[in-house]
Amino acid sequence: MQNLATQYGSIFYIRLGFSNCIVISSATMANEIFKTHDLDFAQHPKLAFADEIPYARCGFFSAPYGDYWRFIKKLCMTELLSPGQLERSRVVREEELGRFLRGLVESGKKKEVVNMGAELMKLTNNIICTMAMSTRCSEKDDEADKIRGYLKIAYKTGSKGPGLIGDTLGPLSRLIFWLYGKEAMDNLQGVDELLERMLKKHEDQIGKRECEDLMDILLKVYRDDKAEAKIMSRTHLKAFLFVSRSTVEETFLTFGAGRRACPGSRLGLIMMHSAVATMVQCFDWKFCGDGHNGGKINMEVGKGLFIHLAQPLICLPVVHFNPFAASI
């Protein structure tokens, strides 16, 4: 895209399969799109199999710009991801970060290399799952294992076809759905049953939990008799909880902009800053990966829905400040 922009300028039109796209690459144009014409671009393209796959239209990202989207956005900004809720869930992040740090210190002491992508993914998943439903994704219990399994399959099948957005595939989408649709549907059926069980468990414990998680807050809203809350069905509720993960992209609009900008940007930055600060403050890093260029990190991007390195980032943490020294 960058090469094309150098050739064709800061605004150009491109066809991706059957989809029409406009690529913008200047601050002035971005301002024009996200401020002056924000409303015209507030509609996200729907997922390729939105009509077949349950949840596809009920999630936040794929929700059409309208009453439900406005309601969930308000709920995010005032409750779920509000500064107050982020402050209340600080202890969750501290605990998980401590666990992450302890693991790295142990690996450093044993001179064991670490797959950083996998460790950071585990850290983020654990934080988000605990904040959302008081369940750690990497615990050895049944539910956590299942969540991890479903997410893995969702990413895998999503990157093959069902996760495609817009009408990129045109009439071919029927063929792709025939190939991969069943896998996606079976997986979502499993997610649905699991979330239903977890919702029931949470419903039984309403008012008993000391620190409310996102599922508690959503359930309270769902059970509220006021008209606005009725927009939310049980499927909406589950779609919202089947949270998407994000990786960090280094652009000026990392979190998008305008009304569809990322509502989790504050939480994303908090998690990223504290993880990076911990890694820099406590360790020197020795890069040990294979498949890289003369000892340099290979920045080639892997295939899939989210931006990630094609080759795993394998490093040896060399401890230079051990915060647990007194207790270990």
Ligand code: HEM
């Ligand atoms: C560093 C981490 C993150 C990055 C780089 C990121 C980036 C983005 C981007 C680029 C968008 C699309 C904006 C657009 O379409 O214009 C987005 C949307 C979204 N993000 Fe994030 N995000 C991050 C973390 C999070 C977190 C932690 C959450 C929630 C827990 C979250 C929830 C969402 C939701 C719900 C949307 C859809 C908003 C809508 O459609 O109105 N994100 N994010």
